[in-house]
Amino acid sequence: MKKSRTEIFREPRRQAKNALIFILLKTLSRLLSQLWPFLLIVLFSNPDYGSLFYILITVIISSVVLITSVISYFRFYFYIAENKLHIEQGVFRRSHSSVALERIQNVQTEDNLIHRFFKTVSVSVTTAGSKDSEFVISSMDREEASLLREYIMELKRSLQPTAQQAEGQEGEKEAFSPLFQLTLGQLLKVGLSQNHFRAIGIIMGAAAYLLSQAQEIFREDIFEWAYTLVGWTNQADYLIIFLLVLIVFLIAMIISMSSVFLNYFQLRVEMGFRQIRLKQGFIRRKEQTAQLRKIQILDWSTNPVRKAMNFVTVVLQQASSSSEGGQNTLYIPGCAERYKEALIQSVFEDIDLQPSGLRLHPSMIWRYTLFRGLIPALIAGLASYNLFGWYALFFLLWVPLSYWINWKVYQSWSISWDRNHIGINRGLWTYSVSIMPWFKIQSIEFKQSRFQHRRNLGNLWLYTAGGNLMIPYLRIEDAYKLQNLILYKAESTKKSWM
Amino acid sequence: MDFNNELIDWDSLPQVQEVSFKPLATNYRLLSMISAGFSSLFWALVILLSIIFIQLWEFFYLLLAIVIWVSLTAFLLLRAWKLYEYKGYALREHDILYKSGWIWKRWVAVPYNRIQHVEIRRGPLEEMLDLRKLQIFTAGGASSDLNISGLAPDQAEQLRLFISVKTGLDEEE
Numbered sequence: 126m127k128k129s130r131t132e133i134f135r136e137p138r139r140q141a142k143n144a145l146i147f148i149l150l151k152t153l154s155r156l157l158s159q160l161w162p163f164l165l166i167v168l169f170s171n172p173d174y175g176s177l178f179y180i181l182i183t184v185i186i187s188s189v190v191l192i193t194s195v196i197s198y199f200r201f202y203f204y205i206a207e208n209k210l211h212i213e214q215g216v217f218r219r220s221h222s223s224v225a226l227e228r229i230q231n232v233q234t235e236d237n238l239i240h241r242f243f244k245t246v247s248v249s250v251t252t253a254g255s256k257d258s259e260f261v262i263s264s265m266d267r268e269e270a271s272l273l274r275e276y277i278m279e280l281k282r283s284l285q286p287t288a289q290q291a292e293g294q295e296g297e298k299e300a301f302s303p304l305f306q307l308t309l310g311q312l313l314k315v316g317l318s319q320n321h322f323r324a325i326g327i328i329m330g331a332a333a334y335l336l337s338q339a340q341e342i343f344r345e346d347i348f349e350w351a352y353t354l355v356g357w358t359n360q361a362d363y364l365i366i367f368l369l370v371l372i373v374f375l376i377a378m379i380i381s382m383s384s385v386f387l388n389y390f391q392l393r394v395e396m397g398f399r400q401i402r403l404k405q406g407f408i409r410r411k412e413q414t415a416q417l418r419k420i421q422i423l424d425w426s427t428n429p430v431r432k433a434m435n436f437v438t439v440v441l442q443q444a445s446s447s448s449e450g451g452q453n454t455l456y457i458p459g460c461a462e463r464y465k466e467a468l469i470q471s472v473f474e475d476i477d478l479q480p481s482g483l484r485l486h487p488s489m490i491w492r493y494t495l496f497r498g499l500i501p502a503l504i505a506g507l508a509s510y511n512l513f514g515w516y517a518l519f520f521l522l523w524v525p526l527s528y529w530i531n532w533k534v535y536q537s538w539s540i541s542w543d544r545n546h547i548g549i550n551r552g553l554w555t556y557s558v559s560i561m562p563w564f565k566i567q568s569i570e571f572k573q574s575r576f577q578h579r580r581n582l583g584n585l586w587l588y589t590a591g592g593n594l595m596i597p598y599l600r601i602e603d604a605y606k607l608q609n610l611i612l613y614k615a616e617s618t619k620k621s622w623m
Numbered sequence: 624m625d626f627n628n629e630l631i632d633w634d635s636l637p638q639v640q641e642v643s644f645k646p647l648a649t650n651y652r653l654l655s656m657i658s659a660g661f662s663s664l665f666w667a668l669v670i671l672l673s674i675i676f677i678q679l680w681e682f683f684y685l686l687l688a689i690v691i692w693v694s695l696t697a698f699l700l701l702r703a704w705k706l707y708e709y710k711g712y713a714l715r716e717h718d719i720l721y722k723s724g725w726i727w728k729r730w731v732a733v734p735y736n737r738i739q740h741v742e743i744r745r746g747p748l749e750e751m752l753d754l755r756k757l758q759i760f761t762a763g764g765a766s767s768d769l770n771i772s773g774l775a776p777d778q779a780e781q782l783r784l785f786i787s788v789k790t791g792l793d794e795e796e
Contacts, residue, residue, distance in 0.1 A: 444762060567763030568733040575726050583728075588767030608732060609636040615734045616717035622737070623762070 131276045137202035143243040144264035148194040227284045232274040237409040246270050301395035307459050315459040316382035318430040324377035419444045419623045421565050421591030426557035442591035444623040478541040478548045486582050489598035490531045498527025563614035565589050565622045644711030650752045651773025652707040659703035663696040735789040737761050743779050755779035
């Protein structure tokens with residue numbers, strides 16, 4: 126590497142000029158998210174102040190945004206000194222943060238439309254196993270960014286003991302070969318198979334929040350107004366209710382499908398010898414790279430819709446810093462069966478999972494029915510007795526249904542293993558399998574409730590640096606066996622867990 | 624690489640169930656009783672405030688509140704007293720084991736080669752009773768970290784030293 130070109134990073138540097146746009150947008154959105162109820166009041170409750178008032182408000186807000194953004198742009202510096210990456214920033218309170226280069230896990234770049242227009246990228250620096258938040262440089266010249274990345278990785282390599290060097294470093298160039306790419310049709314299928322109920326939940330939550338906020342502002346009974354609007358109070362028109370449900374479901378579908386479209390557009394999975402790389406996104410094209418040896422848990426999950434369309438969702442959980450930003454989790458939706466197998470084979474070498482014969486204790490069924498069936502049903506029934514009268518007894522119908530569900534869930538659990546891995550399979554509607562190498566655990570915990578203690582049962586928790594796994598209602602002798610084995614595997618191996 | 628998939632001989636593995644645990648410092652019982660006292664005061668405040676806010680100034684409700692508070696306090700104190708018997712730690716050659724819990728039992732094993740660092744902490748109460756708290760951090764996040772409170776100062780220091788030597792050794796191998 127040419128020394129002269131990297132020398133620039135030793136001096137405090139500002140971000141690229143167009144970073145100002147991002148800072149502006151960020152400040153604006155932060156301000157709006159704080160002030161929007163106030164703005165609503167202004168917009169709706171004082172029509173007689175005339176346009177001058179609005180102009181004034183707009184001018185004040187935008188000048189505040191502009192000034193603080195410009196100042197924060199000029200007060201942001203980053204540089205490398207004493208083998209540390211430093212960032213200085215802040216308008217009113219200056220902050221100076223630094224991270225040792227050898228602690229840096231990865232330097233990731235990302236670009237959106239604005240970035241691409243200016244030929245810049247945003248750079249984020251992730252660290253492992255620390256409480257530091259990650260460093261973000263919102264805009265930087267594209268070539269400079271790759272230079273910075275190389276420079277950091279090179280310095281980092283020179284700082285690390287030679288033993289690890291042989292293993293290969295993330296900075297090294299690696300040859301990637303494509304595994305598969307999602308076509309538009311596959312993307313559509315992935316969107317269809319999403320859990321639309323989650324989107325319904327989001328819609329309901331957002332609607333309830335907006336209504337309650339609006340209620341405070343307008344001080345009128347918005348709910349009553351909404352009821353009269355749909356003619357609810359007068360005639361319970363089942364057709365309207367049906368249509369409403371249909372509309373909500375359609376909106377939910379559109380929301381979840383468009384979020385899939387935005388996030389996973391042209392998802393491309395590439396495998397290297399030691400790394401895996403994902404490229405995806407519509408407006409923001411994102412690139413994620415993961416070291417295969419840092420992957421702690423591989424999950425794959427399917428549901429009847431996905432099963433019918435013959436694909437699964439694979440999730441790779443990397444060793445992550447404590448900020449659970451999801452940055453270290455790789456989602457691969459729409460992964461066909463054979464690619465899933467290929468992924469599993471390349472993440473975990475010589476994997477050959479066989480049924481373990483371990484069974485959970487069936488008392489799990491009625492305990493779950495008690496806590497998820499009977500008790501909620503009783504509470505719901507008692508709480509709604511005033512509303513429904515004796516019809517509230519219908520809530521008890523939930524109990525046998527819940528028993529049936531829990532019985533099915535119990536049956537779906539199975540544990541498989543081989544010499545180096547454990548696989549945990551479970552789920553009724555969403556069937557998921559989690560695979561992890563024994564030696565990647567950080568610690569093991571065995572928990573027992575009073576009831577479980579009497580029956581010599583308990584839940585076994587396996588903690589890794591990238592998520593946890595739990596096996597419920599395990600017989601104590603099986604739990605001991607597993608613990609002995611896992612501890613032996615973790616303690617006898619020379620392999621690094623990351 | 625030659626691959627052989629021999630049957631695991633479960634009984635030849637080191638057995639965690641045969642470990643005998645060392646108890647915490649006897650002062651720990653006092654510590655947990657005092658903190659149970661504090662949480663009982665907290666609940667008294669909660670109950671009092673809810674009576675004031677819901678305006679339940681009737682004899683029946685006041686009696687009910689007192690009964691609830693007394694039984695809660697009794698439970699908390701009993702639990703604090705009992706906890707001491709159920710807590711303990713054990714050091715093995717390659718891992719540290721810790722058990723706790725009277726009603727909800729739990730026990731944890733952390734291999735030395737997974738420990739990131741060890742810290743000794745003390746709060747004001749612990750300062751008063753001359754106790755220390757050992758915090759063991761792993762890369763698995765808060766849920767997999769191990770905290771052992773109620774250790775005597777020299778006990779804690781001994782543990783910290785032992786663990787740091789062990790983690791250092793494991794790294795050098």
